[in-house]
Amino acid sequence: xxxxxxLPDLRELLETSDTEGLREFCEALHPAVVAxxxxxxxxxxVWRVLSSCSPETRVSIFQHLxxxxxxxxxxxxxxxxxxxxxxxxxPDDRVDLLSRLSEERVQTLLPLIAQAERNDIQRxxxxxxGSTGSIMTTEYASLRAExxxxxxxxxxxxxxxxxxxxxxxxxxxxxxxxxxxxxLRELILAQPKTPLKDLIFTEPIAVRVGDDQETTAxxxxxxxxxAVPVVDDHNHLVGIVTHDDVxxxxxxxxxxxxxxxxxxxxxxxSYLQTPLITLAxxxxxxxxxxSIVALVTAEVLNRYEHVSRAYAWMVLFLPLVLASxxxxxxxxxxxxxxxxxxxxxxxxxxxxxxWREFLVGxxxxxxxxxxxxxxxxxxxxxxIPQACxxxxxxxxxxxxxxxxxxxxxxxxxxxxxxxxxxxxxxxxALVDVLGVVIxxxxxxxxxxxxx
Amino acid sequence: xxxxxxLPDLRELLETSDTEGLREFCEALHPAVVAxxxxxxxxxxVWRVLSSCSPETRVSIFQHLxxxxxxxxxxxxxxxxxxxxxxxxxPDDRVDLLSRLSEERVQTLLPLIAQAERNDIQRxxxxxxGSTGSIMTTEYASLRAExxxxxxxxxxxxxxxxxxxxxxxxxxxxxxxxxxxxxLRELILAQPKTPLKDLIFTEPIAVRVGDDQETTAxxxxxxxxxAVPVVDDHNHLVGIVTHDDVxxxxxxxxxxxxxxxxxxxxxxxSYLQTPLITLAxxxxxxxxxxSIVALVTAEVLNRYEHVSRAYAWMVLFLPLVLASxxxxxxxxxxxxxxxxxxxxxxxxxxxxxxWREFLVGxxxxxxxxxxxxxxxxxxxxxxIPQACxxxxxxxxxxxxxxxxxxxxxxxxxxxxxxxxxxxxxxxxALVDVLGVVIxxxxxxxxxxxxx
Numbered sequence: 001x002x003x004x005x006x007l008p009d010l011r012e013l014l015e016t017s018d019t020e021g022l023r024e025f026c027e028a029l030h031p032a033v034v035a036x037x038x039x040x041x042x043x044x045x046v047w048r049v050l051s052s053c054s055p056e057t058r059v060s061i062f063q064h065l066x067x068x069x070x071x072x073x074x075x076x077x078x079x080x081x082x083x084x085x086x087x088x089x090x091p092d093d094r095v096d097l098l099s100r101l102s103e104e105r106v107q108t109l110l111p112l113i114a115q116a117e118r119n120d121i122q123r124x125x126x127x128x129x130g131s132t133g134s135i136m137t138t139e140y141a142s143l144r145a146e147x148x149x150x151x152x153x154x155x156x157x158x159x160x161x162x163x164x165x166x167x168x169x170x171x172x173x174x175x176x177x178x179x180x181x182x183x184l185r186e187l188i189l190a191q192p193k194t195p196l197k198d199l200i201f202t203e204p205i206a207v208r209v210g211d212d213q214e215t216t217a218x219x220x221x222x223x224x225x226x227a228v229p230v231v232d233d234h235n236h237l238v239g240i241v242t243h244d245d246v247x248x249x250x251x252x253x254x255x256x257x258x259x260x261x262x263x264x265x266x267x268x269x270s271y272l273q274t275p276l277i278t279l280a281x282x283x284x285x286x287x288x289x290x291s292i293v294a295l296v297t298a299e300v301l302n303r304y305e306h307v308s309r310a311y312a313w314m315v316l317f318l319p320l321v322l323a324s325x326x327x328x329x330x331x332x333x334x335x336x337x338x339x340x341x342x343x344x345x346x347x348x349x350x351x352x353x354x355w356r357e358f359l360v361g362x363x364x365x366x367x368x369x370x371x372x373x374x375x376x377x378x379x380x381x382x383x384i385p386q387a388c389x390x391x392x393x394x395x396x397x398x399x400x401x402x403x404x405x406x407x408x409x410x411x412x413x414x415x416x417x418x419x420x421x422x423x424x425x426x427x428x429a430l431v432d433v434l435g436v437v438i439x440x441x442x443x444x445x446x447x448x449x450x451x
Numbered sequence: 452x453x454x455x456x457x458l459p460d461l462r463e464l465l466e467t468s469d470t471e472g473l474r475e476f477c478e479a480l481h482p483a484v485v486a487x488x489x490x491x492x493x494x495x496x497v498w499r500v501l502s503s504c505s506p507e508t509r510v511s512i513f514q515h516l517x518x519x520x521x522x523x524x525x526x527x528x529x530x531x532x533x534x535x536x537x538x539x540x541x542p543d544d545r546v547d548l549l550s551r552l553s554e555e556r557v558q559t560l561l562p563l564i565a566q567a568e569r570n571d572i573q574r575x576x577x578x579x580x581g582s583t584g585s586i587m588t589t590e591y592a593s594l595r596a597e598x599x600x601x602x603x604x605x606x607x608x609x610x611x612x613x614x615x616x617x618x619x620x621x622x623x624x625x626x627x628x629x630x631x632x633x634x635l636r637e638l639i640l641a642q643p644k645t646p647l648k649d650l651i652f653t654e655p656i657a658v659r660v661g662d663d664q665e666t667t668a669x670x671x672x673x674x675x676x677x678a679v680p681v682v683d684d685h686n687h688l689v690g691i692v693t694h695d696d697v698x699x700x701x702x703x704x705x706x707x708x709x710x711x712x713x714x715x716x717x718x719x720x721s722y723l724q725t726p727l728i729t730l731a732x733x734x735x736x737x738x739x740x741x742s743i744v745a746l747v748t749a750e751v752l753n754r755y756e757h758v759s760r761a762y763a764w765m766v767l768f769l770p771l772v773l774a775s776x777x778x779x780x781x782x783x784x785x786x787x788x789x790x791x792x793x794x795x796x797x798x799x800x801x802x803x804x805x806w807r808e809f810l811v812g813x814x815x816x817x818x819x820x821x822x823x824x825x826x827x828x829x830x831x832x833x834x835i836p837q838a839c840x841x842x843x844x845x846x847x848x849x850x851x852x853x854x855x856x857x858x859x860x861x862x863x864x865x866x867x868x869x870x871x872x873x874x875x876x877x878x879x880a881l882v883d884v885l886g887v888v889i890x891x892x893x894x895x896x897x898x899x900x901x902x
Contacts, residue, residue: 004797028654029654030654030656030674032673032674032675033656033674036673064675153639156639157639157640160636160639160640161640166636166639167618167635167636167677184618184635184639185611185617185618188604188607188608188611188617188635189608189611189612203479203480203481205481205484221695221698221699221702222483222487223481223483223484224483224515224695226618226677226694243677243694243698244672244675246698247672247694247697247698247701248672250698250701250702250705251672251701251705251793254701254702254705254708254709255789255793257705257709258705258708258709258712258785258788258789259785259786259789261709261712261713261785261875262712262781262782262784262785262786262875263778263781263782263785264782264785264786270790270793271786271787271789271790271804272790272800272803272804272807276807276810276811276814279786279807279811280811280814280815283779283782283811283815284814284815284818286778286782287775287778287779287782287815287818287819287849288818288819288822290774290778291771291774291775291819291822291823292822293774294770294771294774294775295771295822295826295830297770297771298767298768298770298771298826298831299830299831301766301767301769301770302767302831305763308763308766309763312756312759312760315752315759315766315769316749316752316753317749318752318766318769318770319745319748319749319752319769319773319883319887320742320745320746320748320749322770322773323741323742323744323745323876323879323880323883324738324741324742324745326876326879327714327737327738327741327876328734328738330713330714330875330876331713331714331715331734331737331738333713334709334710334712334713334714334715335710335713335715335722335730336722337709338706338709338710338722339721339722339723342702342706342721346455349723352723353722353723356723356727356730359727360727360730360731360734363727363731363735364731364734364735364738367735367738367739368738368739368742371739371742371743371746372742375746375749379746379750380749380750380753398738424712424713424781424875424876425774425777425778425781425875428774428777428879429774432770432774436770
């Protein structure tokens with residue numbers, strides 16, 4: 001958005017090697033905006049720009065670069081430069097970067113990093129990907145309960161420079177057990193002499209370090225919080241997850257679900273940054289599987305070859321039959337998968353969803369059957385019994401499609417698998433097989449078996 | 452998540468009419484959690500719970516109820532109760548509710564609401580839905596530049612109780628023109644005697660009141676902000692958009708895109724809250740359109756009837772041909788639509804996307820063609836020329852599918868339409884028509900025309 005506006009300025013500063021100008025450019029703008037403009041330059045130019053500004057600005061711009069870009073730069077920096085940069089990065093951001101570097105590279109870097117940061121890095125790196133721990137930061141503001149508001153603000157002032165947020169302050173006891181939370185807003189509103197105890201909200205909502213990151217993101221989003229505390233199994237405070245990381249997680253999960261819906265495997269980076277070979281693989285594996293299902297449909301058609309030969313008109317409506325079932329099924333799967341993604345449902349709600357889908361399927365099936373009937377009769381000049389075969393098949397196929405589309409994602413969830421794996425093309429492919437069976441069975445039943 | 456745990460407690464409090472207990476229940480828990488539990492009760496019970504707690508708690512719980520629920524309650528309250536509730540709601544939340552009530556109902560309510568709030572409501576109600584104005588709140592903290600940090604904190608203390616956030620403070624001049632922003636963190640870190648001027652970031656990123664809400668949400672998300680200021684055409688500060696509303700917008704837009712991807716029209720409420728008739732309509736309109744496209748495919752098949760009769764084996768591979776093109780197209784459309792949703796792209800990037808899709812299409816087409824060839828030869832016992840027809844068709848159809856799947860959403864964006872309208876089933880349906888033409892043309896070309 002801003003990148004195309006500012007790029008010419010930056011290029012000129014680079015061409016004239018105007019170090020002072022480059023520094024000003026970096027300091028005057030929001031680091032995320034600078035990072036966006038830098039996204040248009042090559043790595044050597046990016047490092048020239050970053051070298052010209054102060055260490056703090058450099059780090060905050062670097063943290064806003066996209067991960068593949070950070071990785072690229074990290075490969076080009078020497079150990080000294082890189083370790084210094086990593087030392088100053090936010091705990092969650094640096095772990096994201098380190099987890100993309102090779103094991104050996106990380107091992108050569110760690111000795112150059114200060115002890116405290118090193119321990120922090122090793123602890124965070126050991127947490128499983130996708131867990132709440134993997135998106136938390138360890139730079140939170142914390143206080144003890146036995147002080148006044150005035151003292152609290154003083155202590156906060158000394159903590160503030162290297163805390164990700166100071167707007168929520170967590171109250172812990174001597175064993176770091178989480179006892180409550182107080183907001184900076186409440187501290188500002190209260191009299192300095194007030195005991196901190198009086199302001200503490202003692203039932204803070206906390207998440208577990210091992211919780212799924214998506215669940216944590218949903219919790220924070222639902223409660224409209226800026227940050228949520230992360231505790232271990234003994235209720236000890238180990239970190240916080242902040243709103244900005246939650247937004248990233250929500251966007252990532254939405255992207256992942258959208259890809260799965262279209263039968264594309266999860267990509268680690270954005271579309272344009274993913275190598276073609278990865279893209280082909282993530283898609284090819286699905287397409288191959290779907291081709292096999294299509295070949296099963298072919299085999300089913302093969303079994304009914306004698307019917308096809310007797311009723312040649314049937315092939316005309318094959319696309320309509322396949323599309324009706326597949327499309328209705330895709331719709332149901334889409335609705336159910338998204339509903340499941342936005343929150344867990346009770347058993348009754350699951351049953352209610354399936355029942356609703358059945359009713360909607362009946363309605364839609366009826367409408368499409370009417371269209372199919374009229375088209376068969378008027379457009380394609382078939383006989384009434386033939387048109388009835390088309391209409392009745394469409395009705396059955398649509399109902400079957402909606403029920404499969406609704407039931408399969410629910411079943412997947414019950415089995416502990418990601419319901420989103422039931423992608424539109426997969427539902428359509430499965431419904432195709434059944435659709436052909438239904439079509440030919442109806443024809444045989446209505447028009448008589450052919451030997 | 453919490454609702455099932457806490458519901459039995461709440462039910463017991465209601466049955467024993469324990470008003471004091473109900474009050475404690477509401478005050479001890481986060482309002483969003485209480486709202487979640489209330490989601491399981493009927494309206495009369497909900498109001499009984501809300502009546503038992505203090506006005507502030509009541510409003511904050513009410514604001515966390517889902518909109519259809521709020522609407523339901525609003526219908527049952529008398530004018531007096533409702534107008535009092537609305538007066539105390541946050542400006543953005545109350546406008547969301549009011550815009551769902553009937554025009555007459557709003558007109559009977561407005562006279563009961565205090566003048567200041569009434570003007571605010573009327574201004575916000577007049578902003579178009581989907582615009583940044585429709586998600587902003589007018590309760591922001593603002594200061595003048597010519598004071599010290601100590602004075603700023605004092606002034607903030609008096610503003611704080613009814614501001615949505617005080618963590619970003621906007622600096623305005625006498626005409627309310629936006630001059631800069633300062634964070635509460637910086638105020639806390641600075642000495643009380645410091646002039647506020649020294650801390651102000653004078654190039655704040657602001658959005659326009661008429662901007663699309665999605666663009667604003669992306670801006671806030673990208674810059675990791677808690678709030679972003681909203682200005683009118685003269686750079687006058689008119690409101691702020693906060694992180695929690697942005698999360699809602701991002702989730703809504705992701706849901707809308709997911710629905711469109713599966714060929715379901717946008718639903719205003721969640722799936723389970725949408726009436727069946729609305730659901731049937733939002734899906735039926737798409738299915739009917741897709742059926743018509745499928746009938747065009749039938750018409751094309753009809754034109755090639757003489758070929759079908761001569762080469763009866765062709766019908767077997769029809770599902771494979773249709774599925775290959777449709778699935779490859781769905782994948783491309785999915786990737787392109789999601790990439791377009793996450794940020795606007797330059798002309799070169801659009802071309803690069805289309806070129807990448809072409810290359811991936813060639814690769815995938817080659818692989819699927821090989822599978823089709825082997826299956827035709829070995830599984831279905833076709834001749835080599837026949838298997839070649841299948842293989843070559845699959846290759847062409849996959850390439851055509853990927854190119855259409857990539858190009859159509861880009862074209863839609865260029866035409867100023869939502870690229871997400873190019874749903875998976877629509878791409879599949881369009882590709883089906885072309886797929887049949889390709890299949891039969893290849894057959895005629897390879898095996899000879901039939902009179």
